Amino acid sequence: MASLLRCEGVTVRFGGVLACDAISLEVEQGKIVGLIGPNGAGKTTLFNVLTRFEQHDAGHIYYRDRLIDHCHPHQIISFGVARTFQNINLFANQSTLDNILVGAHRLIGNPFSNLYSLPSARRNEAALVRHAMEIAAMLHLSDALDTPVRNLPYGYQKRVELARALASRPEIILLDEPVAGCNDEETAELRGIVQRINREFGITMLMVEHDMSMVMNVCDHIYVITFGANLANGTPAEIRANAQVISAYLGEQVEE
């Protein structure tokens, strides 16, 4: 299987603090990979490095074996790397539809034709709106298309985040705690959606998550990180049985 996203020996220092210590991981195409670890283990920092919002101090990142160490944050979407945010980073005052449409920004073509609404741009826009509405329908957001997202319930907002990512026609989505703050019902719904996206559209995923029902049931492969460094990686079954992982979580329940 092709390696989609790979990082080797990524190290990040904030002043005196070592946030990431030579972390390596690899995400194969078509898989759902989980990244777990206790709070403060460096997962979000790693995410920020992978999505190019932070610069790492050592190590390398590859997309499809191509070095992307010096890419700017707005460039990785062009490779097909989308992301969702931990605490919901939607455009609060804008409608669901507009939020999803921004996801498709890289598909708008020449900004100047778009700006002047030239006929080719208008056709493109119409296609993008249809595209966005289809995605919204798939994620049960059709009844909220014109509502400003800040008025939406939490579960809806989580799905809008996903819809926005899907709109960009990604190859891989990086999910930062997709079910954080969700109740059981919302979690189950998102779990189903994530699995469906992966199976039906072949979209690869890398998710940081604390909710074990999500991680153990959905992921094909899991990386465990503690104190900013790799601890273990393997299938859910292997991780569940791993003594080091269990002790790292200090008795936290890793069942289901």
Place this chain on the structure above:
Amino acid sequence: MAGKIPGGALPAAVGNREAVAEQRRRFIRQDFMLVCLLFAVLLLIPALPFVKGWMAAQAVLVIVYIIAAQGVSILTGYTGLVTVGHGGFLAIGAYTAALLSKHFGADVLICVVAGGAMSALIGVALGLIFLRLSGAFMAIGTLGFAFFVGTIVNNVKVFEGREGISLPPNHVFGLPIGDIGFYYVAVLLLGLMTLFIHSLVRSGVGRALKALRDSEKAAQSYGVNRWFYRTLAFSISAGITGVAGALNGLVTRFVSAEVYSDIWYSVDMLVAAIVGGTSMLMGPFIGGVFVAMLPFFLEKLADFSFILKGAVLIAILMFAPAGVGGLIAKPFQAMRRRRLAEAGARAVAGAGVAESVAQEGARNG
């Protein structure tokens, strides 16, 4: 290269989607009709019996404020960057137009286009210089720009400083136009600017600007190149205000440093944009009229105009942060959202979201 388009998912919901899309198109048409109506009214005003020539000049000055506020709103409302220095672009537009008119006898339309273009060009430069600024720092930077332009027009020979440049009578395509004729030109330009902004806001570029405003990080994650779009926003904003400046210079047929190095214009434009509503199409209209007419109505009581301006500003910020335009539009927006939701619910033969979910469930097994 990319993932498959998630589509063909819910045949029963297609009817919904089409109905909603149609309703959306209907709303856009309604907006358009309203704006056309407004402009029709504006164009017909001179035909009314009690309207005199000097009123046309005054009206043009109001239009100048409106267009200038439109320029500011692009940057402040749609892109989220503060500018307290757009007076600089007003000056650039005015002086470009003035010099072309005086030394080359250029006609009004050429002068205006040139004024806008020159402003836009300098707007690009400013956008690049201020790329890394935000908030309070951006405010100071733009203020500095206005001062800088003011100093240049005050001291560089060709601009004639405080003595000013008197301009020849205005003409379009060789035909001389008086106050009323100029009024029509101004209304035409206002229409063009409004059309442009309307199209911009609905476009992908407009979405990108708004995204940058609401969450820079998320916007960048989805490919919005901050450098490009910020500079573009600066340029467009500058160009529009430059057009206003050109009009201002040409209608009074006089440009002098006295007017254009006064930084209070910059502040006035910001106030106009905010009072009217920064991210609304109608905002600059309301705000521009308010700020332009204030000195007119409170001529003798200049101090009261200050107090009123301050009080209105604070009141707006406290009770109607989306500006007067936002206040007026709110009930309409709510009504429209209801209509769109109804259109979506008005499903084909009872099949709705519930049915689609059932179909999905069946598929997932």
Place this chain on the structure above:
Amino acid sequence: MLGQQIMSGLATGSLYALTAIAVVVVFRNTRTINLAQGDFSMIGAFLALIFLKSFGFNYYFTIFLVVVCIVALGILTERLVMRPIADSDWLTLFTATLGVYYILHGVAGWLWGRDTKAFPVTFDPTPVQILGTIVSEGHLINIAWATGIGIVLFVFFRFTKQGIAMRAVTDDPETAELMGIPVRFIVMLTWGMAGFLAAFAGILIAPIIYVSPQMMDEVLIKGYVAAVFGGLYSIPGAVIGALMIGVAENLAGGYLGSHYKTATAFAMIVALLALRPQGLFGIQKRREI
């Protein structure tokens, strides 16, 4: 000659220093740029004039009264205008202070007229000789006060419990509140402090630049620029910025002509911001790509 110009520049700069400090203090604690800061001073200057001339109060009593009044004005502004919109974005807060500015301007013009009035000089008008240059006593007093207050505030914010608490409020108001720091009280205190600084600035500047509703306009702008110089975060930075502006202005005025004075201040700040977007002493944002 150069020495004289620099000295005069420092003197001019000291006029801006107190205002600059106030801008920094308010911004640091409340994320608000107070555009009304200058007019607080202006009102203070007018009140001082009235107390001194019409009521015939003694100078020190006048200072006391004016300070009380303007501190009250600051707190009033916070209560009536800023608190209701405390959760808004930066632009809203900024524009609200602009509204206060307009109101104060209008009220002053309406009550006292727009013409310039002289302020009774209470210090010895003969210039003092320092380091081979000539400085008026009024300017010296300004420099002394600006430096003194600057140092006191710097120490206060850096080293005292209350000062650190105030800084916590800026950095993370929610956590600060959770830790028992009375955020609202501190905000009120901040605006009171702004009033205090404004009162002094007004009284000290009035003899030098005379009293009128628009007297502080230029001072405010330059104080703002000086504050930005200090990154809107550092009090010593603001004072240094103010002094540098004063010197640069004077030098520019001498060599380029007086038209270029204000423009020089701005040219400096624009150049600085283009190179260092966070100002000279400002907080550096996390390393960006």
